Amino acid sequence: MSDAMETQLDAIFAARNREDMRPTIDALLPIYDEHPENPRVLYELGGAYDTAGDEATALSFYQRAMERGLAGDVRRRCYLQYGSTLRNLGRIDDSLRAFARARAEFPESVALGAFEALTFFAAGRPNTALASLLVLLAEHVHAPELDRYKPALRGNADYLASLDAEDDAHSDAR
DSSP, X not given: OOHHHHHHHHHHHHHOBTTBOHHHHHHHHHHHHHXXXXXXXXXXXXXXXXXXXXXXXXXXXXXXXXXXXXXXXXXXXXXXXXXXXXXXXXXXXXXXXXXXXXXXXXXXXXXXXXXXXXXXXXXXXXXXXXXXXXXXXXXXXXXXXXXXXHHHHHHHHHHHHXXXXXXXXXXXXX
16 A cells, blocks of 8 residues: 555544544545555445444455455454444354454454453353453553552452353353
8 A cells, every 4th residue: 555545544534523424434435446455445444434333334344354454453453343343233253253363363452352351241251251351451551559469360360261161061061
């Protein structure tokens, strides 16, 4: 992608009004018409539709962006938005799979972990959701008052995650 197009996309994104995404979508559509296979253009247009509340339209743009080779931090952001959109559309299992792929590709992403926790909660796994947040806290928050308790946070996280695992095992046995 040319530097000029990157700059243009960045400017469109910077000028967006989350309360009225129509001007952003309208600014992106001509670029999309010229570059319908460009992964960054697909991602940005998907994000604009998503923010506008048209999540079903956003999904196909996110999928195509990743299929066309979206890379780096923009790919991480796309995964997050894609997984969240799936969750918001009630496609919880698809969202869990998307976050699992994303976390495998970007294991250090705190943002992916936080939004994956929301999907765990939506999936009826509140203990796993809280456990995953405790692990994020232990691994990524550096505060002197917290440091001594990180082993306890991890231990509690393991315990909480085991509760949902037990519930899953009992459900499978039925």
